[in-house]
Amino acid sequence: MKQRVKRGFLLAAVSTLLVTVCLSCAGKRQEELAGNRKIVNVFTARHYQVDSAIYQEFTRRTGIQIHEVKGTAEELIERMEREGERSSADLFVSVDGGILHMAKESGVLQPIESEAVKRNVPAEWRDPDGYWTGISTRSRVLVYAKDRVNPEDLSSYEALTGERWRGKVLVRSSSSLYNRSLLASFIGLHGEREAAKWAEGIVRNFARAPEGGDKDQVMAIAAKVGDVAIMNTYYIGQMLNSNDLTELEAAKKLGIVFPNQQTTGTHVNISGIGLSKHAPNKENALKLIEFLTGAEGQTMLAMMSYEFPVNAEADMPEWLRSWQGFKRQPVDIAGLGQFYEQAKEIFQRAGWE
Structure with missing residues (x-):
């Protein structure tokens, strides 16, 4: 008789514990859903x-x-x-x-x-x-070697496609969202044909196949692999304030151009x-x-x-x-997403890896 009572007591205790645990779990989930x-x-x-x-x-x-x-x-x-x-x-x-x-x-x-x-x-x-x-x-600007380049030759993104820059342009890959957005802005401003001509011109002027991030393009300028690069402004700031002396010295040798100030403006x-x-x-x-x-x-x-x-x-x-106060492209930045697939296809046809 005592064993049955004892067993019944244990079963009741276990049942009570299970109910408590379940209620606790449910309470926690409600708390999560309520954002508490x-x-x-x-x-x-x-x-x-x-x-x-x-x-x-x-x-x-x-x-x-x-x-x-x-x-x-x-x-x-x-x-x-x-x-x-x-x-x-x-x-x-x-x-x-x-x-x-x-x-x-x-x-x-x-x-x-x-x-x-x-x-x-x-x-x-x-x-x-x-x-x-x-x-x-962030702005996508042009940077150049101050000891080798006249900034007057870099008035626009389009200038980079000229014969003057054959074998001297550095840029990261076409998979970069920064480059995809830039090319999409050209599609929105000038149409697919002109955007394709720009991409093809940049590929013709590559100093090397695209590799690395924006900072890597600066280091390549310092190493005289190329003379000019396309990059975002904040990377310049990071390098000019870097504890890495190699980065700091490379950045000090850069000049910066906000392109297309007389035409369509700089991409943002x-x-x-x-x-x-x-x-x-x-x-x-x-x-x-x-x-x-x-x-x-x-x-x-x-x-x-x-x-x-x-x-x-x-x-x-x-x-x-x-650096503020520069002329920006007159485009809907969020709306550029509609041109991303076209930009991807243009990059592929141009051979921009």
Whole structure:
């Protein structure tokens, strides 16, 4: 009799424990869905140290932990689509306006409802429907060896296709979003035929087959592999402030041209952030967006990465401020995504690897 009572007591205890565990699990999931955890999951195609530093500062101030999931923009969007409501993504970050538009069209984002973001970021750097906001801008400029090149010969992107530059042009591969966006802007401004002529002219003038990132093109200029390169402005700032003396010395020998100031303007792209459609930590994610676009977050970004801030109240290095005011291309940066497939085909036909 005592054994039956004892066994019955144990069964009741186990049942009670199971119910408690189940209720606890359910409560945790409800908490996750309600966004009550002190966490934000950031799916990011920006692999920059400055981002981690800003996230750490945000965590110090709020106690909200940031979990970065890194990959290419296309991989991250595909994952968010595949996982749907089960996705852990709170935010999606990209280094390209066309990709941000692609994320919006893919249905993986929801509108950012924040008056603070609207105050922080001018409308020109936000999606008109609110699905993403810019966090920085960057210009794709021409850099040259000051001891070998007359900058007057570099008034435009088109000038690089001339005979003067045969065997002297350095640039990264066609798979780079920066180059894809640049060529897409030419398609939007001049049509596919003129864009193809430009790509073919650049290929004819390659100093070597495309390789490496933008900084590698600078090092190749220093090594006299070529004389001129296409690169983003912030890499110049990073090299001019580098602890690597080899990078610093190479950057000091560069001249910089913002091309097409008398015609269509210099190409500009953005880094931006969108709120995931099924964000389990939506409230925390909005707090992070507001911090990233606020004056303090923007100042950190400009001072550490040398990108142009989108918030006019942000501080920045004086030399970076001196670069502002150049004429920009009159194109819809996000809308350039519609030309990406054409750009890819043009690159392939031109032999731009």
